[in-house]
Amino acid sequence: MKASRKFTVAALPLLLGMAAQAAHAGQASTTPAAPSLSAVLAATPDLSVSGFVEASYTHFDTLISPSNPMLRAFDVRQNSFVLNQATLNLSYLPANGAGAAVVLRSGADARLMRYSEQWPFSMPSTPFNVANAYAQYATGPLTVQAGKMWGLAGVESNATMDTNISNSFLYWNLEPATVTGMRASYVISPAATAVVGVNNGWNFTSAVAQTSKTLELGLMGALSKTVSYSLDMYRGQSPLFGGATSGDLQLINATGTWNATQALSFQADFDHVTKQEYLGVGTGTGKADGLALYANYSFTPQWQLALRGETINDKDGIVTGVNGTSNHLRETTATINFQATPSLKLSTELRQDRSDLAIYAKSSGQSKSQTSLELQAVYAF
DSSP states (O other): OHHHHHHHHHHHHHHHHHHHHHHHHHHHHHSOOOOOHHHHHHHOTTEEEEEEEEEEEEEESSOOBTTBOTTOTTOOOSEEEEEEEEEEEEEEOOSSEEEEEEEEEESHHHHHHHHTTSSSOOOOSSSEEEEEEEEEEEETTEEEEEEEEEOSOSSOOSSSOOSSSSOOHHHHHTSOSEEEEEEEEEEEETTEEEEEEEESSSSOSSOOTTOOOEEEEEEEEESSSSEEEEEEEEEEEOSTTSSOTTSEEEEEEEEEEEOOSSSEEEEEEEEEEEEETBTBTTOOEEEEEEEEEEEEEESSSSEEEEEEEEEEEETTSTTTTOTTSOEEEEEEEEEEEEEOSSSEEEEEEEEEEEESSOOEEETTEEESEEEEEEEEEEEEO
16 A cells, blocks of 8 residues: 555656646647648749759869959859859739839859949958849839849849859840849830839949939830840949949840740840940040840750850950950850759850950960850759
């Protein structure tokens, strides 16, 4: 009897604990589970959550470096593996009513994007950038946006993954990647959507001191099921391309896309850039023209070949940084893409850049050409 009492007292805490767990389990079974993300997205069709992770390896036969990228956008490592970016896209953009979108980005590309968004240029200490963040109100054919948005010009975009690994000369050097300001678009017909906006200038998240705002105009649409186009113009005072900050910088851009078949498509991108007072106050206008041509062919749903040829007539040296001296740039790129799974893409690319002037640094001295090899893996979700 005495021994039995000891057992009961010793077991009491265990029995109480088991009773509490049973009660908690019973309560949990009556509490509805939180809805999954897929259920929330299905119930809210205008809500979108997506992203991707991109890593690459680059090798140049020149002495390229972050301080000497030689017009190559995000390719700033001579022989290195790089975590280019981890990107998260969040948006709620209903066809009618208020919405917003945010694109958060981290990695080497994010640091370089942030570098280009402030004047004077300064490399940030952290590899993080709010690539896009804007509010939107849509009503019928009219949509108004305010905040930081993707630029209108060009075939290539930092919003999605392009068919080539490297970016064109035009994308990084002659076209704004982002703008910060306000934009209104009006759908006239499927063949024509008109856009007008005002912003701080190419890529700048805050206005450069003593400069006017930049005007943005655009017209885009689909001429048929297989042909689409866009026409864009930017004009405003800017410190870019050298010379006086008070000089007006203007871009006129035209792009076209032709989906010849389900497997074959062609694209073209033309830029005409002018910078007033490009050698200082009271000097003339510097000019540059650029053209990029693209061809994409899918051999199978998994295998694709992407070709790009490009030329820039840098009439006054405003692109290559030798203001007052004419130069001519050309590049040829071939990329093979393999869609290993619906979420994973593997790519390899060979590219050669050429210049009339010896602007590329090699261990043997200055050169008029450089060759690069790149490998890339992208996982999208």
